[in-house]
Amino acid sequence: MKNKHIIAIVGFLIGVYALVPILIGVSGRTDFYYTLTSVALLSIASAGVWLTFYIGRINIGQGAYALAGGYVSAILMTQYGMSFWATLPLAGLFCVVLAILIGLPILRLRGVYFAMVTLVLTEVMRLAALAVPITQGAKGITSIPLPGELSVFGITVIPDFSTLANPKIGFYWMAVTMMVIAYAVLWRIVNSRLGHLCRSLQQNEELASSIGVNTAYLRVVAYSISSFLGGIAGASFIAISQSIYPSSFQVADSVNFMLNCFLGGLGYVFGPMLGTLMIYFGWDLLFTTGEYQMLIYASLLIALMLALPNGVLSLLDKKKA
Amino acid sequence: MEQIIVNGLYLGAQYALIALGLTLIFSLMNVLNFAHGQMYVLGGFITYTVVAQFELPFIVGLFFSALVLALVGALVEKYLFRPVIKKSRREESTMLLAAGIAFFLDAVILLLFGEKQRGVPKIIDGVLNWDFIVVMPYDRILIGGLAILMIAAFILFMQYSRAGRAMRALAQDKVAATLMGVAVDRYAMLGFALGAALAGLVGGLLVTITGINLGMGGPASIKAFMMIMIGGAGVISGAIAGGFILGMMESVGLTVLSEYGDITYLVIFASLMVFLSFRPQGLMGKPWG
Numbered sequence: 001m002k003n004k005h006i007i008a009i010v011g012f013l014i015g016v017y018a019l020v021p022i023l024i025g026v027s028g029r030t031d032f033y034y035t036l037t038s039v040a041l042l043s044i045a046s047a048g049v050w051l052t053f054y055i056g057r058i059n060i061g062q063g064a065y066a067l068a069g070g071y072v073s074a075i076l077m078t079q080y081g082m083s084f085w086a087t088l089p090l091a092g093l094f095c096v097v098l099a100i101l102i103g104l105p106i107l108r109l110r111g112v113y114f115a116m117v118t119l120v121l122t123e124v125m126r127l128a129a130l131a132v133p134i135t136q137g138a139k140g141i142t143s144i145p146l147p148g149e150l151s152v153f154g155i156t157v158i159p160d161f162s163t164l165a166n167p168k169i170g171f172y173w174m175a176v177t178m179m180v181i182a183y184a185v186l187w188r189i190v191n192s193r194l195g196h197l198c199r200s201l202q203q204n205e206e207l208a209s210s211i212g213v214n215t216a217y218l219r220v221v222a223y224s225i226s227s228f229l230g231g232i233a234g235a236s237f238i239a240i241s242q243s244i245y246p247s248s249f250q251v252a253d254s255v256n257f258m259l260n261c262f263l264g265g266l267g268y269v270f271g272p273m274l275g276t277l278m279i280y281f282g283w284d285l286l287f288t289t290g291e292y293q294m295l296i297y298a299s300l301l302i303a304l305m306l307a308l309p310n311g312v313l314s315l316l317d318k319k320k321a
Numbered sequence: 322m323e324q325i326i327v328n329g330l331y332l333g334a335q336y337a338l339i340a341l342g343l344t345l346i347f348s349l350m351n352v353l354n355f356a357h358g359q360m361y362v363l364g365g366f367i368t369y370t371v372v373a374q375f376e377l378p379f380i381v382g383l384f385f386s387a388l389v390l391a392l393v394g395a396l397v398e399k400y401l402f403r404p405v406i407k408k409s410r411r412e413e414s415t416m417l418l419a420a421g422i423a424f425f426l427d428a429v430i431l432l433l434f435g436e437k438q439r440g441v442p443k444i445i446d447g448v449l450n451w452d453f454i455v456v457m458p459y460d461r462i463l464i465g466g467l468a469i470l471m472i473a474a475f476i477l478f479m480q481y482s483r484a485g486r487a488m489r490a491l492a493q494d495k496v497a498a499t500l501m502g503v504a505v506d507r508y509a510m511l512g513f514a515l516g517a518a519l520a521g522l523v524g525g526l527l528v529t530i531t532g533i534n535l536g537m538g539g540p541a542s543i544k545a546f547m548m549i550m551i552g553g554a555g556v557i558s559g560a561i562a563g564g565f566i567l568g569m570m571e572s573v574g575l576t577v578l579s580e581y582g583d584i585t586y587l588v589i590f591a592s593l594m595v596f597l598s599f600r601p602q603g604l605m606g607k608p609w610g
Binding site (some may be wrong): 120266 | 595
């Protein structure tokens with residue numbers, strides 16, 4: 001069993017780091033770099049949503065943290081001249097602080113109450129971005145510089161993106177690396193003591209707290225990690241688009257992050273990754289159908305839900321049984 | 322001040338009607354109907370088609386919109402929600418389905434009615450002017466009155482009719498209601514149809530005043546969610562209270578906070594969070610509904 005895991009992980013790494021660039025090089029479809037970068041970044045944010053599902057909360061507020069993270073990074077870069085690589089963790093940390101402040105009251109809510117409050121939170125973050133002067137309102141922040149050089153003790157670890165022949169490849173490597181790290185951390189969390197405790201929250205919060213689990217603390221910890229992932233995904237996204245507006249992440253994005261998790265399967269760590277890939281590519285492939293794109297997309301979602309209400313990865317269960 | 326209160330009451334009556342449909346569906350089936358805002362928009366467009374294009378009286382349009390939406394609601398419940406609820410391991414899975422239906426309705430509305438803003442001519446002209454203390458167009462008074470009338474009719478229906486009693490029993494305890502011989506499937510379908518019809522009615526009422534466009538669905542859903550959070554999900558009195566409170570806060574906020582820019586909803590949300598940290602289940606909700 002252990003060997004199988006290692007083979008799967010090595011295969012996945014070879015796939016994303018070697019196979020994808022080779023295939024793109026052969027087919028000449030360099031636009032896929034951008035698509036796959038988006039999928040990787042979106043799946044990081046979805047991983048955060050998945051973690052809140054893991055403690056039994058439906059989170060439709062990830063767009064709020066992606067927007068907050070994006071703005072923190074954009075403001076630090078354009079107004080304080082900081083390097084992108086320094087703003088990335090700061091954006092994540094800002095979201096952690098925000099998540100603790102907002103999470104303490106709202107994590108007492110459950111079920112649809114929590115879902116609704118987080119949905120409203122997304123809308124409120126958009127309104128806040130419009131109202132606060134530092135975000136420059138509806139004009140947004142544009143011409144954000146590309147990520148610069150990152151060097152440790154004089155050795156260049158990451159080259160300046162503007163010197164690259166194709167910065168998109170640089171972004172692809174960055175996004176994929178972040179995704180691999182994020183999912184490795186997520187997998188580690190789920191299979192640790194913290195993960196077991198989170199599972200106990202998902203199943204029965206009263207019972208868990210009656211045997212001495214500090215539920216309030218755990219909820220905030222899980223929600224903060226989730227928001228951290230949302231924040232860094234948002235910050236990386238604006239580095240690619242080099243601009244941010246209050247509408248960069250809105251309610252539809254928050255709902256999509258949640259759909260990614262549902263579609264992939266809530267019981268599987270890698271569910272959100274698969275779900276993001278399917279939703280993003282499904283939407284792109286349907287582009288050729290023109291005005292019927294939305295109709296077909298929505299019908300497919302509904303059909304998939306009727307056929308596999310527990311997510312696509314639930315197909316694996318039947319094999320085991 | 323009087324003007325603010327009257328505006329708040331008028332907004333609140335419409336909001337309460339939207340929230341009632343959402344809370345009815347939630348209490349019966351534990352489904353958060355993401356598509357509620359889209360149903361409201363669909364109702365508005367149907368009324369517009371009947372009134373402005375076929376040139377039939379407004380009341381026919383209203384009736385027709387309620388009828389179509391009730392049909393949509395019944396079909397959605399029977400063929401989509403019921404099978405998914407039976408099969409899925411976690412009841413939250415219905416949220417994906419509801420979001421899918423919201424996207425689907427958006428697409429249907431776009432294909433059938435286009436993306437233009439639509440409205441119907443005023444039903445009655447003139448403005449009520451009470452010494453410049455309260456200024457209110459007559460059509461708004463009529464719409465507000467109609468909304469309050471419908472809320473009253475809905476409460477009477479739920480309180481005294483056989484079907485209303487059955488639905489209240491279902492909302493309280495599904496198993497017990499089944500054991501007492503309530504046909505659960507039939508009443509769940511009726512409840513969903515009724516909830517959707519209410520959304521259609523509000524859409525039909527509002528198309529005469531604010532008009533309707535495709536983008537109004539999402540924000541309407543969000544407002545409805547806020548109302549049932551204030552009042553408590555799954556409780557009829559809570560939905561009405563939530564609707565009037567939100568309407569009043571919006572009316573007061575738009576007047577008092579206008580000099581600080583567009584921050585009314587920021588303030589409302591912040592106060593909602595403070596309120597929810599003291600009372601997570603809302604004003605009248607059951608704990609952990």
